Amino acid sequence: MSIMYKSTRSKTEKVTASQAILKGLADDGGLFVPETIPALDIPLETLSSLSYQETAYEVMKLFLGDFTEEELKACIQGAYDEKFDTEEIAPLVKKDGAFYLELFHGKTIAFKDMALSILPYLMTTSARKNGVKNEIVILTATSGDTGKAALAGFADVPGTSIIVFYPKNGVSPIQEKQMVTQKGKNTNVVGIIGNFDDAQTGVKQMFNSRELAERMNEKGYQFSSANSINIGRLVPQIVYYVYAYGQLLKQREITCGEAIHVVVPTGNFGNILAAYYAKNMGLPIDMLFCASNENKVLFDFFKTGKYDRKREFILTSSPSMDILISSNLERLIYRIAGEDAEKTRELMEALSAQGEYEITPEMKNKLECFQGGFATESETAETIRKVYETTDYIMDTHTAVASKVYYEKAAASGKKTVVASTASPYKFTRSVMDAIDKKKYDSMTDFALVDELNHLSGVKVPEAIEEIRTAPVLHDTVCDKSEMQATVEKILGL
Numbered sequence: 001m002s003i004m005y006k007s008t009r010s011k012t013e014k015v016t017a018s019q020a021i022l023k024g025l026a027d028d029g030g031l032f033v034p035e036t037i038p039a040l041d042i043p044l045e046t047l048s049s050l051s052y053q054e055t056a057y058e059v060m061k062l063f064l065g066d067f068t069e070e071e072l073k074a075c076i077q078g079a080y081d082e083k084f085d086t087e088e089i090a091p092l093v094k095k096d097g098a099f100y101l102e103l104f105h106g107k108t109i110a111f112k113d114m115a116l117s118i119l120p121y122l123m124t125t126s127a128r129k130n131g132v133k134n135e136i137v138i139l140t141a142t143s144g145d146t147g148k149a150a151l152a153g154f155a156d157v158p159g160t161s162i163i164v165f166y167p168k169n170g171v172s173p174i175q176e177k178q179m180v181t182q183k184g185k186n187t188n189v190v191g192i193i194g195n196f197d198d199a200q201t202g203v204k205q206m207f208n209s210r211e212l213a214e215r216m217n218e219k220g221y222q223f224s225s226a227n228s229i230n231i232g233r234l235v236p237q238i239v240y241y242v243y244a245y246g247q248l249l250k251q252r253e254i255t256c257g258e259a260i261h262v263v264v265p266t267g268n269f270g271n272i273l274a275a276y277y278a279k280n281m282g283l284p285i286d287m288l289f290c291a292s293n294e295n296k297v298l299f300d301f302f303k304t305g306k307y308d309r310k311r312e313f314i315l316t317s318s319p320s321m322d323i324l325i326s327s328n329l330e331r332l333i334y335r336i337a338g339e340d341a342e343k344t345r346e347l348m349e350a351l352s353a354q355g356e357y358e359i360t361p362e363m364k365n366k367l368e369c370f371q372g373g374f375a376t377e378s379e380t381a382e383t384i385r386k387v388y389e390t391t392d393y394i395m396d397t398h399t400a401v402a403s404k405v406y407y408e409k410a411a412a413s414g415k416k417t418v419v420a421s422t423a424s425p426y427k428f429t430r431s432v433m434d435a436i437d438k439k440k441y442d443s444m445t446d447f448a449l450v451d452e453l454n455h456l457s458g459v460k461v462p463e464a465i466e467e468i469r470t471a472p473v474l475h476d477t478v479c480d481k482s483e484m485q486a487t488v489e490k491i492l493g494l
């Protein structure tokens, strides 16, 4: 029996995996979740001998029940190929006792590539399976990395087009340059005057507008989402935790069945939720450490059981985690509420109406395997410098937030710990070099810093950076956060 998906906010709607991927968000505004989380059906000891692609098949086939073996394998082969600059796809690197799971070897050098390389394949396969004739319009809000990874994934994919909204003043210069230089006839990039939460809210409103959906349908369009709420992104992210466990076995760092910890630098709660799903599938994970930057909504939530977004939005050196509304947390809430859609809806409505909600003590008890941690701006910089000085390894600012939490909470536990390393330091060169020696590097240009980073780390400058040195700006649309829908209508000619 193939697994079906249901909404976190009502009992009525059940859809197949391919339908859930096409729709992105359920009609009632909820997120799709699998009816049950399937158990891994291969023995753990075999993981050490599986390639990344083989691991992906073993994990994804359990969630994407209505994909044939042939379809799923074609998606995996298409996604995880030479686009990645290493055969391992997600290498596990040991430094100073921690195991950094490098998720940034794809086209846009951030972990979003892990899922967004395969999403276009999953999406077009889903469209074919469901007889969709409309052009699929991918509508996405980005805090910096999703946008570029989605643009790169969907550029010139037949039957699709993509519109990306990003906070005009809330992404790194390199992130912005990467997006506005994107090629592809079907790509659109729009800066908004507002922050990431504004962009995400605007996108959600468009998704939820029936009136807009009808007008689009008349013109042969329908929306789908490449945001991390799409299960087509969540499922591929489970893969690398399973793969990391296999790598630890292969490197004889653990024995079969030995529990590990995981530390994840968190924003929208997608990456760490994938680790939680992996744990629920039977992967021996003990604790999940949720690492936040100064926007530490999640740290406070895990500590107190109260989610409160009513606070100042802080722009940090880890912009992809500058988020106050972590959308994917809804899936965890649903689970700890005992899959109670009514309760979940009530809490989510409180969040949008009052800006806060509080979970019950029973729900909080089910969060035992989570622990929050956070790093301030100076702690983040200090961690980059300290790890560089002791090991020569240079990490990016997001990874450094997780690394700080690793040293603080996990290092002394005696358990082997995987730290999700979510971006190449080349993507956040200025912040990284400032952390190492601000005085020395302050006056240099971004690209001079790239060469300096290359000199210090000995790590080859990635293609993604070389490309944008000279690439022309192809997108310059900017609009107010209140004009997002008007902009979409103009782009699509509605």
Ligand SMILES: *Cc1c(COP(=O)(O)O)cnc(C)c1O
Pocket (backbone or CB within 6 Å): 110, 111, 112, 145, 146, 228, 265, 266, 267, 268, 269, 270, 271, 272, 320, 321, 398, 422, 423
């Ligand atoms: C998106 C992103 C994160 C946050 O991941 P979530 O799944 O949104 O929690 C962390 N680091 C980097 C570099 C990212 O791009």
